[in-house]
Amino acid sequence: MTNLPGIVITGASGRMGQMLINTVLASDKCKLVGAVERVGHDWIGQDVGLAMGGASNGITVTDDALEAFSKAQAVIDFTAPAATVAFSALAAQAGCVHVIGTTGMSDEDITKLGDAANHCTIVRAGNMSLGVNLLTKLTKMVAQALDADFDVEVVESHHNRKVDAPSGTALMLGEAAAEGRGVKLSEVTDSGRDGITGARKRGDIGFSAIRGGDVVGEHDVMFLGDGERIVLRHVASDRSLFAKGAVKAALWGQTQKPGEYDMMDVLGL
Numbered sequence: 001m002t003n004l005p006g007i008v009i010t011g012a013s014g015r016m017g018q019m020l021i022n023t024v025l026a027s028d029k030c031k032l033v034g035a036v037e038r039v040g041h042d043w044i045g046q047d048v049g050l051a052m053g054g055a056s057n058g059i060t061v062t063d064d065a066l067e068a069f070s071k072a073q074a075v076i077d078f079t080a081p082a083a084t085v086a087f088s089a090l091a092a093q094a095g096c097v098h099v100i101g102t103t104g105m106s107d108e109d110i111t112k113l114g115d116a117a118n119h120c121t122i123v124r125a126g127n128m129s130l131g132v133n134l135l136t137k138l139t140k141m142v143a144q145a146l147d148a149d150f151d152v153e154v155v156e157s158h159h160n161r162k163v164d165a166p167s168g169t170a171l172m173l174g175e176a177a178a179e180g181r182g183v184k185l186s187e188v189t190d191s192g193r194d195g196i197t198g199a200r201k202r203g204d205i206g207f208s209a210i211r212g213g214d215v216v217g218e219h220d221v222m223f224l225g226d227g228e229r230i231v232l233r234h235v236a237s238d239r240s241l242f243a244k245g246a247v248k249a250a251l252w253g254q255t256q257k258p259g260e261y262d263m264m265d266v267l268g269l
């Protein structure tokens, strides 16, 4: 037990934070060595197991991320863009693998992660599930096989607490479709249609977001032609899927050189 890689979870009180803590505690391949929350959070100083409404596990929630990271081999971070950028610099300083599930990151944020990746291993993906990463490959293949006579639309549904759109997964799928077509996604994105939008532009890749209830995450990639359509779909029905993927990435990262990786690398897809 003592030689197992130690993992810190940031955003410990969040939906994914709690799922990650339970997943690490249940694993026989790693151990929980820290739980981080933001300064002023009412969980700070509490045993994280008790704060989550369960049994004590001896890990006290802290707002001192660097101190927590310095005792760990990996940090798993599903929080918010500004927090993730700050955590990546600290993970690099502490020499930990940084697994990032946070979505909604700007190009500027991603550039800053690149600086940290000169010093540590970063694994980042908008979706940590096997199914979505496989769907990404399939999307690229279908986009390669079809021309712009088929309109590509990515439709995603999530719970009513999600703060970013399109989802990280939708953007991964859109990128894959753009790559398959040999175009830059930023030049063909059509997102957030409203009002008199004009007719759809040939070659565009469209995004639509549905928000409501407790939907964990659903994604359709539609290739719409004349008289036929192909729909590739992934439905996540349990968040533990993402947490298990993130733990796999943290363990995989232990043997990698500093740099930026994604779940395709982890899964060997």
Ligand SMILES: NC(=O)C1=CN([C@@H]2O[C@H](COP(=O)(O)OP(=O)(O)OC[C@H]3O[C@@H](n4cnc5c(N)ncnc54)[C@H](OP(=O)(O)O)[C@@H]3O)[C@@H](O)[C@H]2O)C=CC1
Pocket: 010, 011, 012, 013, 014, 015, 016, 017, 036, 037, 038, 039, 041, 078, 079, 080, 082, 083, 100, 101, 102, 103, 104, 125, 126, 127, 128, 129, 168, 242
């Ligand atoms: N890649 C993947 O497979 C998946 C990615 N996600 C992504 O993970 C992220 C989190 O999702 P979810 O758990 O549902 O969201 P929650 O809002 O439930 O949790 C986010 C957590 O991050 C904390 N946090 C936010 N800002 C900071 C900060 N500056 N410093 C420290 N902690 C901070 C929040 O604290 P507080 O409550 O105090 O704000 C909260 O505990 C989202 O970006 C989501 O899209 C989700 C599922 C799968």
Ligand SMILES: O=C(O)C1=N[C@H](C(=O)O)C[C@H](O)C1
Pocket: 103, 126, 127, 158, 162, 166, 167, 168, 169, 170, 216, 217, 218
């Ligand atoms: O916020 C979520 O919940 C999810 N976010 C990720 C995304 O933005 O794609 C992954 C998953 O769909 C759940």
